Amino acid sequence: QVQLVESGGGWVQAGDSLRLSCAASGRTSSRYAMGWFRQAPGKEREFVAGISWMALTRNYGDSVKGRFTISRDNAKSTVYLQMNSLKPEDTAVYYCAARIGLGVPTFQYEYGYWGQGTQVTVSA
Numbered sequence: 001q002v003q004l005v006e007s008g009g010g011w012v013q014a015g016d017s018l019r020l021s022c023a024a025s026g027r028t029s030s031r032y033a034m035g036w037f038r039q040a041p042g043k044e045r046e047f048v049a050g051i052s053w054m055a056l057t058r059n060y061g062d063s064v065k066g067r068f069t070i071s072r073d074n075a076k077s078t079v080y081l082q083m084n085s086l087k088p089e090d091t092a093v094y095y096c097a098a099r100i101g102l103g104v105p106t107f108q109y110e111y112g113y114w115g116q117g118t119q120v121t122v123s124a
Helices: none
Strands: 002-007 010-013 018-026 032-039 046-051 058-060 068-073 078-083 092-100 118-123
Touching: 002 092, 018 032, 018 092, 018 118, 032 068, 032 078, 046 068, 046 078, 058 068
Parallel strands: 010 118
Antiparallel strands: 002 018, 018 078, 032 046, 032 092, 046 058, 068 078, 092 118
């Protein structure tokens, strides 16, 4: 089992930056990919970014490319999402997810572990 706890969400204005963190505990000795997803009210959960175990592969959703950066520190069992140039449409609950194994999938069903989510609100 892997437990995930997100932090760093909050309220910001358009154009501001925010960094989310996701701390993993439990079965952290296994190699696992990490991902960030988000869900806005009335919308489906969408892929934001993903990173492989050794950070050799990073994937991003089209809407965040060039603005968001995913990184990880395996010594701290933590993954980060640096969000720059935030827009009101980035407002959502952001979820951290883990997938034991290789690859960095973009579909939520391929991730077996999820955090509780952290709210990000961007005002115009």
